[in-house]
Amino acid sequence: MSARTSLIVDVDTGIDDSLALLYLLARDDAEIVAVLSTAGNVPTSQVAQNNLAWLELCGRTDIEVAVGAAGPLSTPLRTTEDTHGPQGIGYAILPAPTHRPSDRTATQAWIDLTRERPGELVGLVTGPLTNLALxxxxxxxxxxxxxxxxxxxxxxxxxxxxxxxxEWNISVDPEAAAEVFAAFSEVPADRTPIVCGLDVTERIVLRPEHLRRIAELSGSTPVETIRTEDAPSTRSATSNPVVRHLSDAVRFYFEFHRDHGQGFIAHMHDPFVAAVALDPDVAQYRSATVDVETEGRITRGQTVADWFGLWGRPPNARVALDTDPDAFLDDLVDRVATFARTVDRAVKGSGPEA
Known part of the structure; x- marks a missing residue:
């Protein structure tokens, strides 16, 4: 097994955030030190409940969940239930968690954990940057x-x-994003932040076939079939609880993309970025100086990259521009299926896989 990467994961869970968490839990080379909850797709309290519920479903109540800021630094919170469902996880109804969030805030967790383990932790943010900015x-x-x-x-x-x-995450709290990019401009060049924008994440296209393969490989029955002609809010009947709840969540995402003219697909931004956090070599990058527009009447929230040093400021980001989507999706399917099978066996009392 390769060396483990220790992660602080800051999320606004979220359908694709949910799959990102499952993918990280499925990877032996990932140690999730804490899951921090930020307002974005749904309000912070709901994000925290989603995080607690997914972790408990997967038998990982040992992982800290902290509650973050209630909204952006200086503007009202906008959420996106139309994209992710009323609870942020599509049609999925997870068992209510029995454990509670940490006593410390997400902001304090960022500070404490990096002080306790300086130079060791990778920060992964798949929602607005509010907690980190604070x-x-x-x-x-x-x-x-x-x-x-x-x-x-x-x-x-x-x-x-x-x-x-x-893009959504930046547009929710442009001030926070601008502050983070400015703050990280002072780190050594080999540790500048990696930024995965829509240029690469919208190439990570999940289809019903991928969920069918996850169900097959996990041994879940009946094998999952999600079709565009299904009645809205059709619920999964497959036996594996991880696969069943994941299917119910992603079905909503498929329907959203279809209803907005993008096909019966789901762009899985966050799982890919989780893979980058563990292995940056899965993508190709270009260095740039990145800043965020906070004042523009029609450009607020735009990420602007200076590729040629026109601002006279050193690069503060490595922007992901290319990857192999099929290779990543094959890896995602295999790992999540294996993990779902392991969780199911543990729940049924048969112990870990041989």
Whole structure:
């Protein structure tokens, strides 16, 4: 087994955040130190409940879940239940968690954990950057203590998915994103943040066939079939609880993309960025100086990259621009299926796999 990567995971769970958590739990080379909850797809309290519920379903109540800020730094919170469902996890109804969030806030967790393990932890943010921005405000030395920061956010040579130029995570709290990019401009060049925007994440296209393969490989029966002609909100009847709840969540995402003219698919931004956090070599990058527009009447939330040093400022990001989507999706399917089978056997009392 390769060396483990220790992660602080800051999420706004979220359908694709949910699959990102499952993917990380499925990887032996990942140690999730804490899951921090931020407002974005749904309010913070619901995000925390989703995180607790997924972890408990998977038998990982040992992982800390912390509650973050209730909203952006300086503007009202916008959520996106139309995209992710009323609870943020599509049609899935997870068992209510029996454990509770940590006593410390997400902001304090960022500070404490990086002080306890300087130079060891990789930060993975798949939601708005509010919690991290607040942590950096309170402790400006924090960026120097992270081993690496990986962000799902932004759009560079790609249209936005919230406005014509802005990606969702950045657009929710542009001020937080701008502060984070500025703060991380001081880290050594080999530790500049990795930014995975829509240029690469919208190439990670999950289809019903992928869920069928996960069900097959996990031994779940009947094998999952999700069809565009199914009645809205059709629920999965497959036997494996992880596969069943994942299917119910992703079905909503398929329907959202179809209803917005993108086909019966789901862009899985966050699982891919989780893979990058563990192995940056799965993508190709270009260095740039990245800043965020916070004032523009029609460009607020736009991530702007200076590729040629026109601002006279050193690069502060490595922007992901290419990857092999099929290779990643094959890896995702295999790992999540194996993990789902392991969880199911543990629940049934047959112990770990041989």
């Amino acid at each position: 942590a950096v405000r309170a402790d400006p030395a924090l960026p120097a203590r992270l081993r690496r920061l990986v962000i799902m956010g932004g759009a560079f040579h790609h249209p936005g998915n919230t406005t014509p130029v802005a």
